[in-house]
Amino acid sequence: MIPLEYYLGLSAIMFASGLYGVLTQRNAVRILISVEVMLNAANLSMIAFNGVFGLTEYEGWSFILIIIAVAAVEAAVGLAIFLSVFRNYGEIDVGNIISLKEPKDVELI
Amino acid sequence: MAFDFTQFIFFFIAVYILLCIVMVLRSEKVMQSAYWLILMLIGVSILFLLANSEILFVFQLSIYSGGIAVLLLFAAVLTEHDELGFDNSLLGFVRATFSQFIIYVIFAANMVFLILNSVLDSAYPQISELADVGRTYAEAWSQITGFATYIWDDMAMVIIVMGLLVLTAILGSVKLAIREEEIEDLSEEVLLRLKGEEVLT
Numbered sequence: 001m002i003p004l005e006y007y008l009g010l011s012a013i014m015f016a017s018g019l020y021g022v023l024t025q026r027n028a029v030r031i032l033i034s035v036e037v038m039l040n041a042a043n044l045s046m047i048a049f050n051g052v053f054g055l056t057e058y059e060g061w062s063f064i065l066i067i068i069a070v071a072a073v074e075a076a077v078g079l080a081i082f083l084s085v086f087r088n089y090g091e092i093d094v095g096n097i098i099s100l101k102e103p104k105d106v107e108l109i
Numbered sequence: 110m111a112f113d114f115t116q117f118i119f120f121f122i123a124v125y126i127l128l129c130i131v132m133v134l135r136s137e138k139v140m141q142s143a144y145w146l147i148l149m150l151i152g153v154s155i156l157f158l159l160a161n162s163e164i165l166f167v168f169q170l171s172i173y174s175g176g177i178a179v180l181l182l183f184a185a186v187l188t189e190h191d192e193l194g195f196d197n198s199l200l201g202f203v204r205a206t207f208s209q210f211i212i213y214v215i216f217a218a219n220m221v222f223l224i225l226n227s228v229l230d231s232a233y234p235q236i237s238e239l240a241d242v243g244r245t246y247a248e249a250w251s252q253i254t255g256f257a258t259y260i261w262d263d264m265a266m267v268i269i270v271m272g273l274l275v276l277t278a279i280l281g282s283v284k285l286a287i288r289e290e291e292i293e294d295l296s297e298e299v300l301l302r303l304k305g306e307e308v309l310t
Contacts, residue, residue, distance in 0.1 A: 002119050002159060010123045017130045029139050029184045033146050036177065037130060040153045047160045058259040064165055068172050069271055073278040075177045079184045080282035
C-alpha cells in the first residue's frame with residue numbers, strides 16, 4: 001500500500017521542477033516540455049486523491065483523461081504558434097520576441 | 110507502517126522520474142530533452158499502474174509518450190541540431206551502442222514481463238499484488254468497462270464538448286502552421302514538383 005503522502009510529495013517536486021523550467025528556460029520548446037512536466041504532476045496528485053477520497057475510481061480518471069486531452073491540444077497549438085513565430089522572427093528564443101512590448105519612448109496621450 | 114515491496118517500487122520509479130526531469134532541464138540539446146521527457150512519461154505511466162489504473166496507463170503511454178512526444182520531437186527536429194548522434198570515433202560508437210543496448214534491454218524485459226503475465230492468466234494476480242489489490246484479470250476488465258460506461262453515460266456531454274474543443278484547436282493550429290506562399294516566390298524545383306514533373310538533378 002502506497003501512502004497518499006508519497007504521491008503528493010513526488011507530485012510537488014515534479015511541479016516545482018516544471019515551474020523552474022518554465023521560469024528559467026529561454027527556448028520555447030523547452031518551456032513547452034516543462035509545462036508537460038507540470039501537467040503530469042497534476043495528474044499524479046489527481047490520481048492519488050482519487051484513490052483516497054473518491055466515491056468511485058471513475059471521477060478522478062475522467063478528470064485525468066480530460067487533462068491528457070487538453071495537454072495534447074496545448075502541445076499542438078503551442079507548437080503551431082512557435083512555428084509561426086519562427087517564420088516571422090527566425091528564432092524561438094522568448095527573450096528576443098518583443099513585438100508586444102510597450103515602447104518606452106512613446107508618450108501616452 | 111510496514112515498508113512493503115510496492116513502496117520500494119514506488120521509490121525506484123520516483124527516483125527515475127526525478128532523474129529524467131533533471132536531465133530534461135539540464136540537457137544541452139532540445140532533442141535530448143524530448144527523449145528524456147518520453148522516458149519520464151513512461152515512468153509516470155508506471156505510477157498510474159501502481160495506483161490500480163490500467164486504462165490510464167494505456168492512455169498515458171499512447172497519448173503522452175506517443176502522440177505528444179512525437180509532436181515535441183518534430184518541433185525539436187526543426188531547431189538546430191547535429192547531423193550525427195554520436196562522435197565519429199571508436200569510443201563514441203561504443204558509448205552510443207552501449208547506451209542503446211541498455212535501453213533496448215530495459216524495454217525488452219518490460220515487454221516480455223507484461224506479455225508473459227497477461228498470457229499466463231494465473232500469473233496476472235502477481236501484478237495485482239504489486240498494486241495491493243489482489244484482483245483478478247476479470248475484475249480489472251470489468252473496471253475498465255465500467256469506466257467506459259461512466260464516461261459515455263454520466264460524462265457524455267463533457268466528452269462531446271471536449272471533443273469539439275479539441276477539434277477546433279487542432280484546426281486552428283493547422284491554420285497557423287500552413288505556409289501561405291505566393292506562387293512566384295517558390296523556387297523552380299518546387300514549381301516543377303507541384304506540376305508533377307520530374308526534377309532533373
